Amino acid sequence: MKIKTNNYYLKNEWYIALSSEELKKNQxxxxxxxxxxxVFxxxxxxxxxxxxxxxxxxxxxxxxxxxxNDCLQCPYHGFLFDGDGKALLIPSLGKSAKINPHYRAKSYRVKEFMNFIFIWYGEGExxxxxxxxxxxxESFSYLTMKAVWNVNYTxxxxxxxxxxxxxxxxxxTIGRGGKTLVNGPVVELQNNAINVWVCNEVDTGQKPKKPDEIDKNGCTGRLQFIFPNYWQNIISNKLRIMAAFxxxxxxxxIIYIRLYQKFLKIPLLDGLFNRLMMYFNKIVLNQDKNVVESQYPKISDIRNRELLVYSDLPIILYRKYMYKNLEQNDF
Ligand code: FES
Ligand SMILES: [Fe+2]
Incomplete structure (x- = not known):
């Protein structure tokens, strides 16, 4: 097995790269x-x-x-590049010059969806x-926040x-109640999505349930991760915490956290609720940041030399997928 890259970026994937509000018209x-x-x-x-x-x-x-003129102008000598990276104007050659197609910037394919800007990381179309x-x-209202963690995105x-x-x-915060015993977890990998049903309990000496003994409907929540880089915690049909890594x-x-909710639709009140929830999320996220930045090495051990246990099943599945797909990387 040869993984030539050590940065663990999956190739030929749509990654969330920016939140739409970060890039205004003509910016x-x-x-x-x-x-x-x-450059976007x-x-x-x-x-x-x-x-x-x-x-x-x-x-x-x-x-x-x-x-x-809807193109990107270089600040130095004014070359004008279109969305495909082609130079349409080289001012020193004059407006009438026919530009050799060899004058081009390397462009990336991008798409805007759900108010995120996605970038195609790969080759070709x-x-x-x-x-x-x-x-x-689109029926949800949302609020976005971002944080920078000094770790590999994995x-x-x-x-x-x-x-x-x-x-x-x-x-x-969200771990109050001391539910240290992990039943299952029930984990499913379908195409490029990992779904995890969380069924933790207080340990009173009972044995953890095996995944096939668990009723998914009785679980406290579901996590969903979509490769290569986004995730949600499904708290209810009307409340989600979403993150992009x-x-x-x-x-x-950079972690973009979005609170999505659609149970409070009263103007002003919904904004206030979103801000309060986000304040709480920030506290939770900082608790994570502290410990995740302390992990060594800073890139996940996808070759699995860490001593994992049953409750790490979602992580094992994530690593398997990464391992298999990075193997196909040839850059
Ligand atoms: S460096 Fe960009 S136009 Fe010269
Ligand atoms: Fe956490």
Whole structure:
């Protein structure tokens, strides 16, 4: 088994890269994603585009540029690039010049969906559709927050699939009640989604139930992870906590947390509720951050030399999928 990469980015996948509100009309934004500088811009028609931030002319950062005629203009010598990265104008050659197609920036395919900006990380044209999280649609109201963790994105994802840490890391918040015993968990991998039913209990000396002894309907909740980088906690049909784990580079991850709810629809009150819930989420997330940043190594051990136990089944499944799919990476 040879995994040539050590950053663990799955290739040929749609990754959430930005939250839509971060990029306004006619705005240019240079960010680090997958260890690379990538520039995003939104044109006057609201279309989002992305390209390698290094200008192919003489390496200026295109993030300092502007949107001009729905193209991206380099701040240095004014080359104008379209959404495909093609240079449409090289000012020093004059407006009448026919530009050799070899003058181009490396562009990326992007899509906007559910107010997230997705980027196709791979080669060639995207051949997959975006898979979305069960049940979340435009009828929810939401609030977004982001945090930066100094870990590889795999560690952050595994933390959200970890069902036995709650009574320890979150003993003052969502893990109150000391439910240290993990029944199951029931875990299913279907296509590119992992579903986990959480059925933890207070330990009174009973044996944990095996997955096939568990009634899913009696579980306290369901977690769902969609490869490569987003997740939700299904608290109820009308309340979800959603997260995207966006790799800046090998050792740094932006976590976008979204609270989605649709049971409170009274103007102002819904906003207040969302902010209160988000305040609580921030506390919970910081409890996680503390301990996940302490893990060593900072990249998940997908070769499984950690001494895992039964309750780590969701993590084992995540690692198996990563292992199998990274093997096919050839870059
Ligand atoms: S460096 Fe971009 S146009 Fe010269
Ligand atoms: Fe947690």
């Amino acid at each position: 240019v934004l240079s960010v680090k994603r997958f260890g690379m500088d990538i 811009w939104r044109d006057s028609k609201n279309e989002v585009h992305a390209a390698d931030a290094r200008c192919p002319h003489r390496g200026a950062n295109l993030g300092l540029g502007n949107v001009v 995207p051949y997959k559709k975006i898979t979305w999280l069960d049940g979340i649609d 560690r952050a994802i595994e933390n959200q699939l970890d069902v036995s840490h709650l009574p320890f890391v979150h003993k003052t 966006v790799p800046q580079d090998e050792y740094s991850t």
